[in-house]
Amino acid sequence: MLDPSLRQTQEATPQYTNVKYNASTNTFTGTMILMIKLALRVIQELNWKVENVNENLGIIVFETVISWGSWGGIFCTLNVDEISPSTFRVRGTGEQNFRGGHLIVLNIGHEAQKKVQKVIDKMKQLSG
Numbered sequence: 001m002l003d004p005s006l007r008q009t010q011e012a013t014p015q016y017t018n019v020k021y022n023a024s025t026n027t028f029t030g031t032m033i034l035m036i037k038l039a040l041r042v043i044q045e046l047n048w049k050v051e052n053v054n055e056n057l058g059i060i061v062f063e064t065v066i067s068w069g070s071w072g073g074i075f076c077t078l079n080v081d082e083i084s085p086s087t088f089r090v091r092g093t094g095e096q097n098f099r100g101g102h103l104i105v106l107n108i109g110h111e112a113q114k115k116v117q118k119v120i121d122k123m124k125q126l127s128g
Helices: 004-012 032-045 108-127
Strands: 020-022 027-029 049-054 059-063 074-084 087-096
Touching: 020 108, 032 049, 032 059, 032 074, 032 087, 032 108, 074 108, 087 108
Parallel strands: none
Antiparallel strands: 020 027, 027 087, 049 059, 059 074, 074 087
16 A cells, blocks of 8 residues: 555656646746757757757757858757756857867857757747
């Protein structure tokens, strides 16, 4: 027989099978693992390269293909922050990649940040 105190804990902890986006709060609901999986899915669908993932910290590092400002593409970091239990906010940064012997790279029209925002927007779209 299940201890009643354990049953209460199990009932109080929601079981998430997918991520939901709430536009009014600009937050996602789910688990960190589901958030990471969603971000990885989007990055891979865009045919960009995942460089590193730390699911404990909610950090995903990825690189895009050639961009207007850099032959080396754009180097991006996506941060999945748990702002309250099971509630997440996603933000990130991007910068032109200097790899390939560039003397100068240009962030034309904030292209680097737009790549990060593209991932976040697609995550919102897929999680509805």
